[in-house]
Amino acid sequence: MDPRSITDALVRRMRAISGKTEEELQVLRGLPITVKAFRPDQAVVREGDRPTECCLIAAGFCLRSKTTSSGQQQILSIHIPGEIPDLQSLYLQVMDHDLVALTNCTLGLISHAVVRQLFRRQPEIAEMFWRDTLIDAAMFREWLVNIGQRPAPSRLAHILAELRDRLRVVGLADGDSFEMPLTQERIGEAMGVTAIHANRVIKQLRADKIVDVHRGQVTILDEAKFQELADFDARYLHQSPTL
Amino acid sequence: MPRFHFHIQENGRFIEDEEGQEFHDWDQVRREAVATGTSIARDAFVNGTARQVTVHVNRDGSPFMKVSISLDVEDQPVPSAEA
Numbered sequence: 001m002d003p004r005s006i007t008d009a010l011v012r013r014m015r016a017i018s019g020k021t022e023e024e025l026q027v028l029r030g031l032p033i034t035v036k037a038f039r040p041d042q043a044v045v046r047e048g049d050r051p052t053e054c055c056l057i058a059a060g061f062c063l064r065s066k067t068t069s070s071g072q073q074q075i076l077s078i079h080i081p082g083e084i085p086d087l088q089s090l091y092l093q094v095m096d097h098d099l100v101a102l103t104n105c106t107l108g109l110i111s112h113a114v115v116r117q118l119f120r121r122q123p124e125i126a127e128m129f130w131r132d133t134l135i136d137a138a139m140f141r142e143w144l145v146n147i148g149q150r151p152a153p154s155r156l157a158h159i160l161a162e163l164r165d166r167l168r169v170v171g172l173a174d175g176d177s178f179e180m181p182l183t184q185e186r187i188g189e190a191m192g193v194t195a196i197h198a199n200r201v202i203k204q205l206r207a208d209k210i211v212d213v214h215r216g217q218v219t220i221l222d223e224a225k226f227q228e229l230a231d232f233d234a235r236y237l238h239q240s241p242t243l
Numbered sequence: 244m245p246r247f248h249f250h251i252q253e254n255g256r257f258i259e260d261e262e263g264q265e266f267h268d269w270d271q272v273r274r275e276a277v278a279t280g281t282s283i284a285r286d287a288f289v290n291g292t293a294r295q296v297t298v299h300v301n302r303d304g305s306p307f308m309k310v311s312i313s314l315d316v317e318d319q320p321v322p323s324a325e326a
Contacts, residue, residue, distance in 0.1 A: 151286045184262060196249040196279040196298075200258050 060105030
């Protein structure tokens with residue numbers, strides 16, 4: 001990947017959520033970044049690690065997850081290009097969950113020292129990332145409501161609707177189709193159900209001609225029915241500072 | 244390792260598990276089957292779309308375990324005022 005394009009998705013996303021211009025975000029393009037490739041299922045950082053850098057997803061998908069003492073895994077969030085899913089390690093030294101590459105990923109590693117220096121020198125950039133962290137928290141609140149309160153088909157539809165909206169911001173979803181590279185088992189872990197139950201939901205949504213989830217690709221078959229099922233209101237994503 | 248398939252029967256509807264999964268022991272299979280059946284039943288029973296959910300577990304193609312979950316809702320007669 002061209003070193004300059006490492007920050008493309010980040011700049012694009014930050015422009016959307018902060019309303020800043022390309023010029024105002026130029027400083028992000030100049031950051032010293034180490035580019036590293038990750039394979040599917042490779043851990044980026046594990047619970048208990050003390051990372052000294054945070055990672056920007058330039059290409060590919062990652063997920064955050066936590067495993068109970070009896071070995072049950074819960075996926076907490078899915079991450080896409082332009083996101084820095086372990087930004088919290090900047091101030092919370094010990095990782096309290098895992099960050100894992102879901103697909104082949106190109107990650108840009110940025111040292112904590114560099115980010116701290118940037119935040120001190122340019123508080124408006126620090127404020128922008130603070131806003132981004134709060135949006136991250138808002139997504140977790142929504143995820144909690146989703147897992148705790150919605151029936152399984154709505155739960156899956158909601159996860160898909162959110163992912164589509166976020167992918168759109170970085171130009172990775174247009175039309176009715178987008179990528180969601182989760183296996184049936186992983187979809188189950190995201191929904192908090194077994195893989196077989198996830199399979200049953202996927203088949204039902206396909207049979208009902210609402211949405212087709214197949215081999216990591218999602219195709220919306222009936223937008224109106226999909227919207228109704230997903231019970232999705234994008235407000236919590238705070239994708240524009242003017243909203 | 245043996246491969247297990249979990250086919251779901253919800254009232255009359257039959258949903259096949261083509262992929263299957265590998266498990267180490269009987270208890271893991273039981274847990275998976277019961278967890279799957281109860282979580283499917285929860286949605287279906289609350290929505291009123293089924294009163295019976297059965298998980299048919301096959302081991303390498305042959306029947307291995309059957310987990311049945313059924314719902315029984317009974318109205319209770321209101322005691323009459325005169326009594």
